[in-house]
Amino acid sequence: MGREFARLLVERRGALARDHGLEPAVVGILTAHHGSVESASGVDLRKAVRAAAAGGSIESCGRPVRDDSVEAIRRIRADVVIEVTPLRIAARQLALDHILAAFAAGKHVITANKGPVVYHYRRLAEIARTKRLGFRFEGTVMDGAPVFSLFLEAMRGARIESFEGILNSTSNLILSEIEAGRTYEEGVAAARAIGFLETDPSMDLDGWDATVKACLLANVLMGGSLRPEEVPRQGVSSVDPAGVREARTGGRRLAQVARGWREGRSVKASVAIEAVAPDQPLFPITGTSSSLLVRTDMLKEFQIVERNPGLRQTAYALYADLIAIHEGRLAP
Numbered sequence: 368m369g370r371e372f373a374r375l376l377v378e379r380r381g382a383l384a385r386d387h388g389l390e391p392a393v394v395g396i397l398t399a400h401h402g403s404v405e406s407a408s409g410v411d412l413r414k415a416v417r418a419a420a421a422g423g424s425i426e427s428c429g430r431p432v433r434d435d436s437v438e439a440i441r442r443i444r445a446d447v448v449i450e451v452t453p454l455r456i457a458a459r460q461l462a463l464d465h466i467l468a469a470f471a472a473g474k475h476v477i478t479a480n481k482g483p484v485v486y487h488y489r490r491l492a493e494i495a496r497t498k499r500l501g502f503r504f505e506g507t508v509m510d511g512a513p514v515f516s517l518f519l520e521a522m523r524g525a526r527i528e529s530f531e532g533i534l535n536s537t538s539n540l541i542l543s544e545i546e547a548g549r550t551y552e553e554g555v556a557a558a559r560a561i562g563f564l565e566t567d568p569s570m571d572l573d574g575w576d577a578t579v580k581a582c583l584l585a586n587v588l589m590g591g592s593l594r595p596e597e598v599p600r601q602g603v604s605s606v607d608p609a610g611v612r613e614a615r616t617g618g619r620r621l622a623q624v625a626r627g628w629r630e631g632r633s634v635k636a637s638v639a640i641e642a643v644a645p646d647q648p649l650f651p652i653t654g655t656s657s658s659l660l661v662r663t664d665m666l667k668e669f670q671i672v673e674r675n676p677g678l679r680q681t682a683y684a685l686y687a688d689l690i691a692i693h694e695g696r697l698a699p
Contacts (some may be wrong), residue, residue, distance in 0.1 A: 368479060368506075369398070369451045370419055371682035373412045379686070389693045395443040396425060397436045399452075404429030405443050436461070440468040447501070447692060449685055450478040453566040456575055456595055458486045466502075470494050475697070477688040479506030479681060481579045485595060488586055492698065501692035503699055506684030508534065508580045509657050510676040513687070515699040517671070518588050518661070525665040527588050529628035532659035533652045534580040536676065537563045537571040538603045538623040543653045545611040546620070551603075562678055563655060574602030574623065574638050581625035581636040584659075589627060591634030599637040606640055614642050620650060 376383075376391060383389045392409035401419045404410055406429035415428040432439050440448055448469040452462045463483040469476045476495070478484065483491065484504050495502035508514050509532075518527065533539050540563065541554030549557075555572070558564045563571075570576045578600045585591035603623060614621045619642040627636045643650045648670055652658045658672045673680065691697075 368678060368681050368685075369396075369449070370416055371678045372449065372451070372685045373416050375679070375682050375686050377412050377416070383690075387690055387693060389690065391689065394445050395432065395439065396429075397432060397439055398425065402426040403432035403436075403439065405432050405439070406430060407444065437464045437468045440465055440474070441472045445474055447475045447477060447689065449689075450476060450480055450483075451685070452480050454480060454570050454576065454579065455482050456570075456579070457482070458594075460486075463487055466491060467494075470498060470500055473498065473500065475501035475692050476503075477501070477506075477685055477692070478504050479685060481507045481576075481583055485579050485582045485586065485593075488583075495698065499697070501688075501697040503688035503691060503697075505688050505699065506681050508583055509659060509671065509673055510536075511680035511683035511687065512657075512659075512671055512673045514584070514659060514671065515587060516687075516691070519699045520696070522663070522666070525663040528662045528664060529626070530584055530588075530659060530661045531624055531626045531649065532581075532584075533622050533649055533657050534625045534659065535571055535574075535577040535623060536655040536657055537565070538574070538577065539652065539657065540655045541572075541603050542606070542611055542621055542623070545606075545608045546615045548612075551606075551608055561655070569604075572602050572604040574600040577602075577623055577625045578636075578638045581627055581638055584625075585627040585634045585636045589629065589634045591627070591636070593634065593636055599639065601639045603640070619644055620653075622649060622652070624649065 395405040397403040402424040410429045415425040462480045537558040544554035582593040624641045
């Protein structure tokens with residue numbers, strides 16, 4: 368995702384300057400597998416992307432960074448930190464340390480990592496507000512679809528009563544592949560081939576990714592305080608392929624559905640494999656597509672559909688958040 372974001376910055380450099388008065392320079396890149404570099408005048412992004420795509424080191428693109436990532440984030444002079452490390456199911460995680468280090472150094476933060484937001488949203492949002500720093504995370508749910516900015520900015524005053532959605536593209540693709548007569552293993556291979564499988568495949572296959580997203584929506588949009596470990600969860604790894612085909616033969620589709628709802632003063636969530644009927648809004652959502660159906664006290668039912676996104680769509684979320692912070696919209 369970081370590589371695709373870098374490509375987007377290179378390709379859209381002229382449009383950013385012309386349309387938004389924004390001329391970003393990347394002064395540091397920290398990676399786990401391709402080395403880390405910094406340059407006060409700006410890292411050569413084209414060269415860095417080519418090197419990483421070829422599986423090599425990016426350390427010829429600037430001055431090599433030798434300190435650890437947390438210290439480098441504190442030290443390197445930048446205005447914004449883009450945090451895109453992999454999802455981890457734990458309250459203690461490196462991504463949190465990265466964000467806290469950025470805030471401590473007076474830097475805005477954009478992240479596509481769901482982990483620190485789902486566990487520490489209130490804390491991080493409060494630090495950002497107190498320090499008047501940007502904290503945006505649109506890429507955590509539904510790639511580049513404007514979920515958080517839509518409900519927190521454009522639809523102010525509407526109370527979300529419940530939601531349901533197909534939120535994990537990998538799981539949806541695998542179920543669609545099985546429907547088409549392929550094996551579970553072939554479905555997983557298809558997801559891996561297009562770069563949709565998480566670094567740790569169990570995050571997708573065992574339902575963790577969808578569960579974290581359900582908790583994120585419940586916590587950020589509905590004021591919940593859910594932890595993924597406490598939410599009922601079912602992943603596609605537990606599905607019998609014969610059941611997938613039987614459901615389709617019977618006119619239904621099996622889908623991994625994430626739900627959130629209010630129960631008295633509490634907010635609840637679940638993720639389960641469900642048989643979806645043709646008259647239900649989520650029935651047409653196949654392949655890598657995703658969708659979120661939200662019920663509010665104002666607009667009744669409101670559905671967002673993202674058709675077959677790729678890595679570019681998630682990179683766009685980072686891009687849009689960068690523009691928002693540049694324009695002074697520090698939080699969704």
